[in-house]
Amino acid sequence: MNDPRHIATSIVGAVDWQSEVSGFCRCPGEALHTQPTGKKDCRVSVDGAPTIHCFHASCAAAVAASNLRLRQALAVGSWEIALPGGKVLRSGDVLQASGEVLPRAAIQAQARAEGHDAGEAVTLATVKMLAERFKPEMFERFRWPFAQIIADSPLQVHQRDAEDQFRTWLKLWPAHCHVWIGDVFSSGKEEHRTHFRPVADWYQIGPVMGNFTCGSSFKPGSFQRSNANCNGTRFLVIESDTLTKDEVGAVFAYLQRRMHYQLHCIIDTAGKSLHAWFDAPRNKVLENRLKAGLTAFGCDPKMFTYSQPVRVPGAWRDGKMQRLIWVLADGHQ
Ligand SMILES: [Zn+2]
Numbered sequence: 421m422n423d424p425r426h427i428a429t430s431i432v433g434a435v436d437w438q439s440e441v442s443g444f445c446r447c448p449g450e451a452l453h454t455q456p457t458g459k460k461d462c463r464v465s466v467d468g469a470p471t472i473h474c475f476h477a478s479c480a481a482a483v484a485a486s487n488l489r490l491r492q493a494l495a496v497g498s499w500e501i502a503l504p505g506g507k508v509l510r511s512g513d514v515l516q517a518s519g520e521v522l523p524r525a526a527i528q529a530q531a532r533a534e535g536h537d538a539g540e541a542v543t544l545a546t547v548k549m550l551a552e553r554f555k556p557e558m559f560e561r562f563r564w565p566f567a568q569i570i571a572d573s574p575l576q577v578h579q580r581d582a583e584d585q586f587r588t589w590l591k592l593w594p595a596h597c598h599v600w601i602g603d604v605f606s607s608g609k610e611e612h613r614t615h616f617r618p619v620a621d622w623y624q625i626g627p628v629m630g631n632f633t634c635g636s637s638f639k640p641g642s643f644q645r646s647n648a649n650c651n652g653t654r655f656l657v658i659e660s661d662t663l664t665k666d667e668v669g670a671v672f673a674y675l676q677r678r679m680h681y682q683l684h685c686i687i688d689t690a691g692k693s694l695h696a697w698f699d700a701p702r703n704k705v706l707e708n709r710l711k712a713g714l715t716a717f718g719c720d721p722k723m724f725t726y727s728q729p730v731r732v733p734g735a736w737r738d739g740k741m742q743r744l745i746w747v748l749a750d751g752h753q
Pocket of ligand 1: 449474475476479483
């Protein structure tokens with residue numbers, strides 16, 4: 421039986437093991453990095469779906485090629501590692517942060533019982549485990565505190581008045597979109613139709629119909645904010661109930677700079693949190709993987725409900741304005 425760590429070492433070179441199954445290594449595409457390389461930028465894990473992950477984006481092709489070699493090498497035969505305390509980790513199992521072993525067979529059995537793809541379930545468990553493992557380095561490397569977000573905004577908007585805030589945000593939407601603005605309960609009855617309007621109407625009305633909007637546009641004539649009524653343009657609005665305004669920026673920066681999701685704006689909710697508006701993932705598979713990773717980072721899984729209400733800029737909350745602090749300069753469409 422081969423030790424998977426020896427196989428990993430034969431592919432990535434020396435590994436600074438941080439646990440029985442995961443450690444820092446030299447990035448296989450280090451020569452392609454366009455930013456300085458740190459000692460903790462690249463990590464190899466042999467459990468779950470074995471993975472080499474690097475924080476740099478420029479090395480992606482080289483990392484993908486090495487990942488393929490790693491997985492092929494580890495797919496030959498099965499292995500076991502004895503863990504402290506007498507537990508045994510077998511090939512494909514995931515070692516969780518708690519020290520518990522999540523057996524591959526259990527992940528797959530649960531997926532089948534729920535009607536999901538068993539292979540994809542192992543990938544999702546791996547994404548979550550990897551995100552938990554590289555979280556400390558992610559928050560350090562992509563640190564983007566509140567004041568820096570404001571300073572970095574392509575368009576300086578945070579001091580503009582409420583009407584201007586609102587109209588600047590409206591430019592995110594293509595002209596034909598029907599957008600909902602209201603309070604959380606301004607939905608579900610005929611009388612709420614007035615809260616679902618084309619963008620041009622909102623330009624005239626201004627930020628006076630409520631404190632909330634939604635990252636999705638709706639079918640014309642809608643009066644209920646439901647996923648079934650969502651139509652066309654859709655943003656993924658990312659927020660966290662647990663991360664501070666100085667911490668959550670790292671997640672936004674990671675998504676924008678490393679994962680290349682288009683960032684459209686960041687809104688200060690006038691409460692404890694910031695909301696970042698990104699393009700929605702291209703398909704359900706990517707969406708589920710992103711959800712697994714973001715949840716491990718401390719973000720809120722309910723943001724993947726596309727009819728979820730979120731704060732609209734230009735409205736007032738307890739005497740403070742909900743405002744844009746970062747926005748793209750040139751309109752958005
Ligand atoms: Zn790299």
